[in-house]
Amino acid sequence: MEILYVLIPLGIVLVAIAGGILVWAVGSGQYDDLDAQQRRMPD
Amino acid sequence: MIDEQTATGAHGAPYAVYDRPELRDSVSSPAPGGQREVLLGVDGMHCAACVGRIERLLAGRASDVGTSLTSRTLQFRFDPQREPLSALLQSLDDAGFGPQVLAQDAGLRAQRDERRRMLARIGVAVICAMQVMMLAWPSYTSDAEVDAGIAQLLRWAQAVVATPGVLYAGWPFFRGAWLALRERAVNMDVTVAASVAIAYGASLLRTVIGEGEIYYDTATMFVMLLLIGRFVESRTRVQAGERLRRLAGRRRLTAQRESAQGIETVPLSAVAVGDTMLVAPGESVPVDGALLDAAAELDEALLTGESQAVVRRGGERLLAGSLNLGQQGLRMRAESVGAATRLAQITQLLQHAQGERPRFQLLADRLAGAFILTVLALALAGAALWWPDADKSLSVMLAVLVASCPCALSLAIPAATAAAASRLAALGVLTARPEALARLPQVDTVLFDKTGTLTRAELRIAQVETLAEPDEAECLAIAAALERGLAHPIARAFAKLPETRSASAQKQVPGRGVEGVVDGHRYSLGVPADAMTWTTDTAVDTVIELRDERRALARIRLATVVREDAADTIVALLNAGIEVELLTGDGEQAAAALARRLGIRKVHARQTPEQKLARLQALQQEGHVVLAVGDGINDAPFLAAADVSAAMPQGAALAQSRADLLLVGDSLAALMPARQIARQAQRRIRENVTWALAYNLGVLPLAMMGWLAPWMAALGMSLSSLLVVANALRLRVPRSPAAEPLNYLEAH
Numbered sequence: 001m002e003i004l005y006v007l008i009p010l011g012i013v014l015v016a017i018a019g020g021i022l023v024w025a026v027g028s029g030q031y032d033d034l035d036a037q038q039r040r041m042p043d
Numbered sequence: 044m045i046d047e048q049t050a051t052g053a054h055g056a057p058y059a060v061y062d063r064p065e066l067r068d069s070v071s072s073p074a075p076g077g078q079r080e081v082l083l084g085v086d087g088m089h090c091a092a093c094v095g096r097i098e099r100l101l102a103g104r105a106s107d108v109g110t111s112l113t114s115r116t117l118q119f120r121f122d123p124q125r126e127p128l129s130a131l132l133q134s135l136d137d138a139g140f141g142p143q144v145l146a147q148d149a150g151l152r153a154q155r156d157e158r159r160r161m162l163a164r165i166g167v168a169v170i171c172a173m174q175v176m177m178l179a180w181p182s183y184t185s186d187a188e189v190d191a192g193i194a195q196l197l198r199w200a201q202a203v204v205a206t207p208g209v210l211y212a213g214w215p216f217f218r219g220a221w222l223a224l225r226e227r228a229v230n231m232d233v234t235v236a237a238s239v240a241i242a243y244g245a246s247l248l249r250t251v252i253g254e255g256e257i258y259y260d261t262a263t264m265f266v267m268l269l270l271i272g273r274f275v276e277s278r279t280r281v282q283a284g285e286r287l288r289r290l291a292g293r294r295r296l297t298a299q300r301e302s303a304q305g306i307e308t309v310p311l312s313a314v315a316v317g318d319t320m321l322v323a324p325g326e327s328v329p330v331d332g333a334l335l336d337a338a339a340e341l342d343e344a345l346l347t348g349e350s351q352a353v354v355r356r357g358g359e360r361l362l363a364g365s366l367n368l369g370q371q372g373l374r375m376r377a378e379s380v381g382a383a384t385r386l387a388q389i390t391q392l393l394q395h396a397q398g399e400r401p402r403f404q405l406l407a408d409r410l411a412g413a414f415i416l417t418v419l420a421l422a423l424a425g426a427a428l429w430w431p432d433a434d435k436s437l438s439v440m441l442a443v444l445v446a447s448c449p450c451a452l453s454l455a456i457p458a459a460t461a462a463a464a465s466r467l468a469a470l471g472v473l474t475a476r477p478e479a480l481a482r483l484p485q486v487d488t489v490l491f492d493k494t495g496t497l498t499r500a501e502l503r504i505a506q507v508e509t510l511a512e513p514d515e516a517e518c519l520a521i522a523a524a525l526e527r528g529l530a531h532p533i534a535r536a537f538a539k540l541p542e543t544r545s546a547s548a549q550k551q552v553p554g555r556g557v558e559g560v561v562d563g564h565r566y567s568l569g570v571p572a573d574a575m576t577w578t579t580d581t582a583v584d585t586v587i588e589l590r591d592e593r594r595a596l597a598r599i600r601l602a603t604v605v606r607e608d609a610a611d612t613i614v615a616l617l618n619a620g621i622e623v624e625l626l627t628g629d630g631e632q633a634a635a636a637l638a639r640r641l642g643i644r645k646v647h648a649r650q651t652p653e654q655k656l657a658r659l660q661a662l663q664q665e666g667h668v669v670l671a672v673g674d675g676i677n678d679a680p681f682l683a684a685a686d687v688s689a690a691m692p693q694g695a696a697l698a699q700s701r702a703d704l705l706l707v708g709d710s711l712a713a714l715m716p717a718r719q720i721a722r723q724a725q726r727r728i729r730e731n732v733t734w735a736l737a738y739n740l741g742v743l744p745l746a747m748m749g750w751l752a753p754w755m756a757a758l759g760m761s762l763s764s765l766l767v768v769a770n771a772l773r774l775r776v777p778r779s780p781a782a783e784p785l786n787y788l789e790a791h
Binding site: 001005008019031 | 158159162163166167170171174178190193196197200203204207
């Protein structure tokens with residue numbers, strides 16, 4: 001089970017990346033107005 | 044853009060700009076005794092305990108302090124001789140309540156940033172809580188089989204993942220708790236921060252030592268659930284606040300001034316009494332003042348609710364906010380500016396009324412503090428009970444803190460009101476302030492405005508009486524051609540007629556009518572030759588006369604339209620035992636005629652906004668729960684002060700921003716079903732609150748006895764929250780098929 005010593009830190013790195021992307025996406029305003037998106041014309 | 048810079052409230056901003064004399068009048072208004080009154084938006088004021096802190100902060104420095112948790116606003120009077128406004132704003136900022144001066148529109152950006160930060164925190168909290176739970180799983184299921192080295196690895200992994208979930212996502216709780224403690228006060232944030240800090244701190248210590256129970260899962264899950272609850276709860280408030288701020292942002296900021304150098308555009312705040320102003324066609328009047336032209340036609344619907352054009356003669360007073368309906372610009376002399384205009388006075392009046400609304404707030408204030416102190420005492424008592432055993436006493440303390448957190452309680456009301464709001468939206472009723480649903484079933488008196496509410500805002504051609512050879516169709520076609528393209532309310536009555544003729548040399552004569560050439564003949568349409576001017580009393584039908592060069596051709600009678608559903612709604616309300624009253628700015632004759640037609644017995648005519656408000660408050664003093672329905676700015680103060688208020692969709696934006704319910708379906712008939720849905724919602728809320736309280740009280744002794752591990756308390760809290768949400772969602776399913784036509788069709 002020694003492989004866990006690699007896999008668990010690797011998992012944490014992946015989670016950190018996912019969390020970072022989420023924070024960036026929220027910060028760039030993609031979630032600002034969810035109600036308006038369904039009414040927008042595709043462009 | 045300039046406003047955004049001057050109003051960046053939140054962090055260490057120079058508030059001194061608000062002391063400058065040129066901004067003084069748009070920020071505050073004069074009050075008796077040399078004092079000034081100001082209204083602020085306040086971020087970071089989320090609970091009754093915060094309200095108490097603000098009041099203590101301002102005690103002795105400001106008088107008549109009023110707060111509204113509903114719209115997050117704060118109002119007070121201060122003495123500029125003793126302490127400038129900037130000092131008060133600065134100390135509010137220092138205490139963590141970033142004040143926003145409401146005439147500016149920077150609030151919108153601050154709110155958007157706040158929402159983004161909140162969403163990012165929730166996202167991080169969810170990711171971290173899920174990961175920590177996954178990593179904690181082996182210690183619950185197969186503790187004995189896990190190799191010691193792997194177990195320690197899992198501990199450290201949890202510590203790493205839990206850190207952002209506690210420190211970043213949970214930051215608002217720590218900050219709130221610190222700010223409260225610094226003021227020697229307690230709020231909900233204190234218990235939350237204490238339990239999260241204890242769980243995280245103890246776990247970190249034990250991770251370093253390498254043995255003992257760890258509670259990272261409890262800490263992260265707790266933060267996640269609380270953040271979500273707070274977000275759901277704040278969203279509806281934010282939406283209501285946004286409307287108000289957008290409206291403030293849309294206000295006119297510049298005006299056209301005539302001076303020796305010619306016409307210049309100046310900021311509204313620079314307009315001084317005595318300046319000569321120009322108002323272009325279709326534009327709104329910037330300040331109160333006297334008309335310098337011979338005559339002008341104006342739309343004062345925004346201020347008085349009067350939908351008909353109003354004719355003003357030279358020297359008469361024009362009100363800021365009314366629209367120039369004429370074809371040409373008008374000239375006026377400024378007489379009252381800034382906070383002294385009628386529009387600003389009405390706005391101030393309604394903000395005052397709004398601030399006074401929450402009657403239950405004082406009680407909540409006292410209860411919140413007592414509840415929190417009890418919980419902290421119980422947690423310490425639980426710990427003391429098990430003291431010699433440090434492990435056990437820590438776990439009991441955590442379990443008590445977590446179990447006593449009213450998570451389900453905090454979701455019980457927002458979840459049910461959100462579900463009810465989505466049912467109401469299907470009926471054409473938008474719920475701007477969900478708290479109103481609680482009061483809707485108790486309503487025993489309904490106050491209606493007349494114009495625009497019981498009657499429609501537009502005129503209708505009721506009758507055409509021909510006086511010469513051209514027949515009715517011919518006369519109407521000529522009239523329609525003359526009125527085409529004009530913004531006047533009378534012109535709108537003709538807008539629906541087919542376009543068969545066209546007019547040239549159209550000319551609008553204020554207070555008289557229009558003239559123009561159709562098929563080579565000159566016609567005029569307007570005040571009958573035997574009348575001085577047409578009546579603007581909406582009661583009496585408006586009669587206009589079509590003339591050619593020589594004689595009158597036809598008389599056209601224009602009538603106001605009563606809403607089709609008004610009579611039925613009033614009968615239904617009266618049958619349900621609800622009193623109905625009519626309050627209108629119109630004359631007695633008009634009001635009485637309409638009331639007779641609709642079966643309303645109590646009528647108050649010629650009401651000013653102040654009188655409407657006084658009547659409402661008198662009813663409330665007698666213990667009545669009042670629903671107010673209106674549409675104009677003149678209705679806004681009484682809408683704001685009513686227990687429940689509803690606004691019509693075509694009304695003034697300011698009135699709408701003050702209403703609890705917005706009748707977007709443009710129909711009064713939705714009022715009765717809305718009451719029914721609100722009643723169901725109340726039942727769900729009662730069930731939810733009962734359950735949540737029973738759960739919290741039932742689990743507390745178990746936690747104190749040490750029978751409940753912290754993770755069980757956290758899990759129980761989540762399940763309890765889910766149950767409450769599921770119960771609330773039952774509201775979205777209509778109960779009786781007959782009430783919902785669509786379901787009825789599907790069933791057959």
